[in-house]
Amino acid sequence: MEDDRETLPDEELMLRLKDGEADCFKELVMRHQRSVINTAFRVTGNHQEAEEVAQEVFLRIYRAAPGYRPDAKFSTYLYRVTLNLSLNQVRKARAVLSRFFSGEQGFNEELVIGEVADRLPDTPLISLEKKEVKKAVRKAIRSLPKRQRVAIILSQYEGLSYQEISELLHCSHKAVERLIHRGKIQLKEELASYIQKK
Amino acid sequence: MECREIRKRLSAYLDGELKQGEWERVANHVTSCSNCGRELRALQETCSLL
Numbered sequence: 100m101e102d103d104r105e106t107l108p109d110e111e112l113m114l115r116l117k118d119g120e121a122d123c124f125k126e127l128v129m130r131h132q133r134s135v136i137n138t139a140f141r142v143t144g145n146h147q148e149a150e151e152v153a154q155e156v157f158l159r160i161y162r163a164a165p166g167y168r169p170d171a172k173f174s175t176y177l178y179r180v181t182l183n184l185s186l187n188q189v190r191k192a193r194a195v196l197s198r199f200f201s202g203e204q205g206f207n208e209e210l211v212i213g214e215v216a217d218r219l220p221d222t223p224l225i226s227l228e229k230k231e232v233k234k235a236v237r238k239a240i241r242s243l244p245k246r247q248r249v250a251i252i253l254s255q256y257e258g259l260s261y262q263e264i265s266e267l268l269h270c271s272h273k274a275v276e277r278l279i280h281r282g283k284i285q286l287k288e289e290l291a292s293y294i295q296k297k
Numbered sequence: 298m299e300c301r302e303i304r305k306r307l308s309a310y311l312d313g314e315l316k317q318g319e320w321e322r323v324a325n326h327v328t329s330c331s332n333c334g335r336e337l338r339a340l341q342e343t344c345s346l347l
Contacts (some may be wrong), residue, residue, distance in 0.1 A: 202309060236346055255347045261314045280308035287343040294342045 101267075109173035116164040118237035124164070128157055129183070131174075134257075135181050152184050159184075179267050182249070218229050232293055239289035247282035254279055299326065307319055307337050311344060 104112065104126045112123040135156050140149035159180055187294065240248060246268065252257045253267065261275045287294070304324045311321045317344050324340045 204332065229309055232346060240347075250347075253301060261312070262311070274304075276309045276314065279312070280305060283308050283340055283343060286347070287339055290346055294339060 111174075113160075113164060113167045113173060114169065116161075124157075124161055128162065131177055135177065138178065138252075138257065139179050139185045139188075141256065142249065143188050144183065148188055149185075152181070152188050155184050156181050160261075175263055175266065178253075178263070182253075182267050186249075196222070204255050225287050235275040235290055235293060242289060243282050244284060247285070248276050250275055250278040251286070253283040300330060303327070303330075303333055304336055307333075307340055311337070311340060 107115075107123075107126075109127065112127050123212040132153060135153045137228075139152035140146055143149050143152065155179070156249070160177070194251050222241070235264060240251065243251060250264055250268065253264045254261070259267070261279070263274050265272050265275045268278075270278075302312075303323055306315060306319065308322050310327075312318065315323060327337045
């Protein structure tokens with residue numbers, strides 16, 4: 100019984116958790132902990148807060164299990180909870196909000212844009228430029244208005260469709276398209292010098 | 298006028314979010330309009346940095 104948990108879809112794990120199989124919760128945490136922390140981190144900009152948000156996310160998932168119905172994909176549900184709690188965290192913490200927009204005090208560049216490094220070729224020749232690009236991308240993303248930034252992150256980093264983003268942000272598909280396009284136009288302008296270098 | 302409308306759709310075009318008819322309209326336009334083609338490439342390069 101225990102062995103097959105790794106192969107079960109998330110929705111089945113939630114249904115088994117609902118029926119009292121507490122170990123299914125461990126499997127869900129192991130499966131999604133990293134992505135939840137990453138998403139929370141991109142929104143809050145603070146690793147400790149991202150971990151606290153992740154704990155709260157899984158606590159809510161656990162508490163919600165008795166009433167769980169597999170109406171939607173579990174991953175969409177998980178993103179919605181993570182995003183809402185992350186945004187709440189940002190709203191509550193004025194200091195975090197200030198840091199996110201102004202780029203001051205304790206913002207960990209390496210972690211924020213860590214994925215950029217993974218996607219660029221890792222040769223010594225371009226290591227300096229990689230750092231520079233990472234820094235510029237972080238700054239450019241941070242300069243976007245909040246909803247544009249969230250839409251861009253969910254689309255470009257999390258791989259969500261416009262439809263999934265529209266459900267998370269409670270807006271139309273067309274509104275998501277506008278948010279993402281405006282965000283990309285601004286990023287294009289902010290990163291123009293790096294585009295010309297290529 | 299067409300360029301303006303097409304440019305609004307370029308991100309969705311790159312993200313594979315357009316329906317087939319819309320996709321074809323944008324694809325045909327960017328191959329024949331050098332300005333919009335250039336804008337498309339700039340957006341592509343921007344996304345490649347993210």
